Amino acid sequence: MTYTIGKVADMAHVSVRTLHYYDAIDLLNPSYETASGYRLYADSDLESLQQILFFRSLGFPLAQIKAIVKSPTFDRREALEAHRTALLERRKAVERLLAAVGCTIEAMDKGETMDTTTMFDAFDERALEEHRTKYADEAKQRWGTTDAYVESQRRTSKYTKENWKRIQQEGAEIREGLAALMGRSPSDPGVQALVKLFHEYMNSNFYACSFEMLSGLGDMYVSDPRFTATYDKVKPGLALFIRDAIKIYCTANGA
Amino acid sequence: MTYTIGKVADMAHVSVRTLHYYDAIDLLNPSYETASGYRLYADSDLESLQQILFFRSLGFPLAQIKAIVKSPTFDRREALEAHRTALLERRKAVERLLAAVGCTIEAMDKGETMDTTTMFDAFDERALEEHRTKYADEAKQRWGTTDAYVESQRRTSKYTKENWKRIQQEGAEIREGLAALMGRSPSDPGVQALVKLFHEYMNSNFYACSFEMLSGLGDMYVSDPRFTATYDKVKPGLALFIRDAIKIYCTANGA
DNA sequence: CTTGACTATGACGCAACGTCATGGTATATG
C-alpha cells in the first residue's frame, strides 16, 4: 500500500510543505515515485515519519533527528516508553505551575505587594522546558550521539542528580587509584598513566585543561590546608603525592 | 539615573543585540541619547523591559507584546487568571497524549498494527499548541489587537536554547559575584545573601535542593577536581570559599 | 474536453535574534 503526499499529510497532521521539506533535506524520502514524478509513501515511510515527529515533539532540531533515526540502535518501543515518562513529568510540572499561579493570585487578593521575582515564578515556563531538555539529553544518549551534540550535552548533563553522583564516583575512583599506588614513585609509569587518565578525563568531560592549569591545581592541593585535608582523608600524604605526580606529568609533556 | 545598553543587558540578562532589536522594532526605545548617539535607558525603560520579558516568558510574539504593553487597559490580575485557564487546558492535553501513548504501547505488545490515524495521534502535539494559540487570541482580544499577529510554533524550541543560556548566565553571575567578595569572611552578610540567591537559583532552575543537599554540593565543589577547576577558574580558591559560605548558610538555617 | 482537485519545483518571507564586520567613542594608564 502506498499513499500520495496529501494523504500522508492528512494522516500525520502535517502540511504537504513539511513533507516536501523533509524530502529536500533527505530526512524522509518516499520509497516510490510515479512515472510523472509524484511522491508515493510506503507504510515503512509512515513509521519513519512517526519517529521523526516523535523527536520533533521533543524539540530536537531536524538535523539531529536525521542522525538519530539513522542510528542502528534505535528502538521504537523504548522511545514510546520514554515518551510516556516525559509526559508524566510534564504533567507534574504543569501542576506546579498551577500551584504557583494560584499562590500569586491569592497574594494579589490579599493586597500583598508582588515582587517581580515571585510574579515571574508564576509564569515561568522554564520548569516545563527543563524537563523537556533533560529528557532530550537522555534520549540522545540512548539513541546515538553526533559529535556536535556531545559538546552541548556535556554542559547540560552536569546538572542532573545522577550525573553528580557519577562524577563524584569517578573522581573518587581516580583518587583511590592513586592512593593505592602511593608506595611507588610519582614518576612510576602506572602512576603517570593514572594522571594522564585524570587529565584526559577532565579534558573530555569538562573543558580544555592546559598543563599549566593542571599544575596549578596540584599546587593548590598542597598549599591550602583545607584541600590537603580533603585529599589526605583518602590516604595521608595523597595530596602531596598527587601534586608531585602531576608536576612530573606536566614537565614530561613540555610545560 | 540612566544606564548604557550594556548595563541594561547585564541587569536584565538579555543580549545587547536584543535591546538593539527591540529599539529597531519600536518595542522599547530608550528615553535618552548621548550627543554621540549612545542609547541611555531610564528607570521607566527598565520597568517596560521587565513587562516585555514577562510576556515573552509566556511565549507571546513580540508584535503582540508591543500591543499589550501599549494598551492602557492592561490588567495583571486578568493575565494571571487567563494563564491559569491555559494551564488547566494544557494539563488536559497532556492527559490525552498520555492516553494515546498508552494505546500505542498496548497495541505494540499485542503485535497489532495500529491504524495510521491513531498512530500519529500519540505524538501529536498540536493539541498543546492549539490551546496556546487560543490563549494568545484571548489575550489579544482583551488587551488590544495587533495588526500583524502570526502564530509561531517554533517559539518553543528556540525558547529552550535561550533559556539554557540564561540559566548558565545567571549561574556565572552568582559565581562572579561571590568571587568579587572573596576578601570578606564567608559569614559576611553580603556573601550570605549571594549564597541564598544561589540556593534559590538551584531550586528554581534545577530541582528542590534541601539544605543538606546544598551542603553536600559545597563539599563536592572542593572534593571533586572537575568542579574545583570550574570554580577556581573564575578565581583561585573560590571553590573553598563557596563551600565555607554554604556551610555557614546551612547551619544558620537549621541544618 | 473541460473542470477542479491534486501534484511538482522554485523562490521569497517570517520570527527573533546571533554573529561578524567596520568604525566611532569613552576612559584609564604610561
Add this chain to the structure above:
DNA sequence: CATATACCATGACGTTGCGTCATAGTCAAG
C-alpha cells in the same frame, strides 16, 4: 598626550522550519 582597551553604533548576512505564493504539469470525473 598618545595609546590601549573596553564599550558603543550601524549595517548586513545567517539561522530553523517551514508558510505562502507563483507557475506549471497530472489525474479522475462529468
